[in-house]
């Protein structure tokens with residue numbers, strides 16, 4: 592009667608092969624049903640145990656139990672392997688490689704003119720000047736008349752502006768901020784402003800209708816021209832280098848008396864003479880002087896008691912000298928190849 596049970600060893604090997612070949616939990620479940628299910632091969636073999644000869648039953652029962660244990664074990668081991676594979680596949684899919692270099696962020700920077708103004712501001716802040724701001728739209732009265740430039744004055748020709756109507760215009764110089772500060776504060780005052788200015792200049796390598804200025808002044812009892820020189824010489828050495836020499840040449844501005852222009856020894860040739868300084872060895876960088884008594888009077892400040900010095904300079908020119916830039920238009924074209932260099 593042994594034939595009825597088939598070759599148990601062959602069933603065991605076949606079950607093990609099929610279990611090992613199952614690629615999914617579903618396929619493995621099918622293998623389990625095929626062998627251990629209600630109609631499975633192992634289950635059916637147990638049913639036929641009753642038909643075996645009584646003396647054979649103990650040995651056959653033992654063999655069948657061993658078969659069932661072996662098939663169960665093969666199924667369990669394959670189930671473990673499938674679960675492990677699935678876990679590893681999920682981990683691989685979710686793998687985060689912390690050793691990868693980060694994606695570079697595009698870090699911007701402030702424009703070279705902004706940095707130049709802030710650098711100048713820091714030098715004067717160190718001398719006790721407070722940094723102030725003013726509007727870019729001004730009234731003719733403040734922009735010109737309060738600075739001793741009446742409507743008929745020829746100085747207006749050099750400062751033709753963009754007019755907005757009703758006496759309003761885009762400011763032609765940051766000197767107008769001085770007027771607002773004088774109105775708001777009583778002496779002693781030390782203030783510095785910087786920002787955009789506008790004049791109707793045609794665009795070329797050294798002119799732009801929009802440009803930047805720094806303007807500063809100090810008003811107190813006993814302020815003298817020598818104070819002005821000391822402050823500006825200190826600035827020139829801080830900004831252009833400790834070996835910078837300075838020269839003051841008499842000049843004229845409607846709102847200062849006396850007036851001067853300050854030149855520095857050429858930063859390109861060191862004063863020997865070159866194309867940038869037109870062979871003179873000097874570069875004019877700013878205008879300055881003592882505030883005209885009328886400017887103080889119009890601000891309600893007694894010129895008999897108080898005196899003040901003032902100075903103003905373009906920002907583009909010192910920036911161009913410092914960074915060896917030969918065309919003002921480069922500042923305003925937003926060409927990143929240029930902006931990344933300065």
Ligand SMILES: [Zn+2]
Nearest residue numbers: 857860865868
């Ligand atoms: Zn030179």
